[in-house]
Amino acid sequence: MKIGYRFVRPLTVIAGLLCVLVALASYRFVPFGVADTMAFLAYQLPDNRWFLYAHIAIAPLSLMLLPLQLSSRFRAKYSKVHRWGGRLYVLLILVSGIAAIQLASSTEAGPLAGVGFGIVGVLWLIVTGLGFRSGLRRDFVAHRRWMLRSAALTFAAVTLRLYLGLTMAAGLPFGPSYTAIAWLCWVPNLFVIELYLRGSLRWKSRPLLAQ
Template identity: 45%
Template structure:
């Protein structure tokens, strides 16, 4: 009973965080970039293609995560799972390449640029490898690599959990942002590796 209850709470939290953060990320469509995303608005002016590819499509990949982890959908609607997987892959590719361009041109400094840049590279790479294994019908390897991909997609959630911390603790935001550029994804990837090595089935039942 306890395990079942914890699984339910985990699944509800996953849906709320992924869909909620995706919707919040699209707030610029209503309020405008300057007023809702002021600290990165310079990207929208200097490199709009990369900026909008990232901020429009990265939330798409995040919102698709719970659907791709939904075992019932995979088991009963395999075609839908594959179609959503393709949409996830396209969203990651476009938003990841856009994110890499933004990282290379950030004003946050070299360390932050490396953090976000490596996130973009690993995000695209793990997704591409995972899709390649699916196309080759190697589903255990597909599952493992998509676990890594999803862990990196969830950096959108952990990033937003970390961003208020400097303000709450009265820390220097610029220095904290440099640390967050790494903290938002490295622990996620490490947790994914632990799960891959410890659990025979990585995708939770829903």
């Protein structure tokens, strides 16, 4: 299936803006405190305080890096900045991914939600690590493929908040909705990227995320 570039470009711009906006909004806990701004996470703060801070303070930075790291124009013009940005991205995910797995194992949202968040945390670390390794080996085809998968999982931070907003606006019960979102925030993202990488989804004229 081919999608015209005139539809893709606005979507990539919107996705990039959402990355930045969600990343900035994630730091609302700084002036207002964690308990008042993120109570829906359902974690016992005394037991998970440092893991929670490691995740909510560091993961948004990786999200903020995505628009630049995925821009082919930026990569071509500032290749050295792209390389150092990639190293920073990997380091951020290493810290926040480990914290995310710990948080998933101790969430009070239920075992099904915990498994969903735990799996995405493990996959996040694996695909990002494989992307980093292929970059070191200068296998840039594999590097791009793995990093697109990593980007899809990083973008789960955006889709999670979109789904939360939609379910709250629709008045759906929080518990079951949050459990479903623990899977919906990342499985469709990864599915779309896999379709693209396998050639089932193509953009006319321009490659994915070229700006």
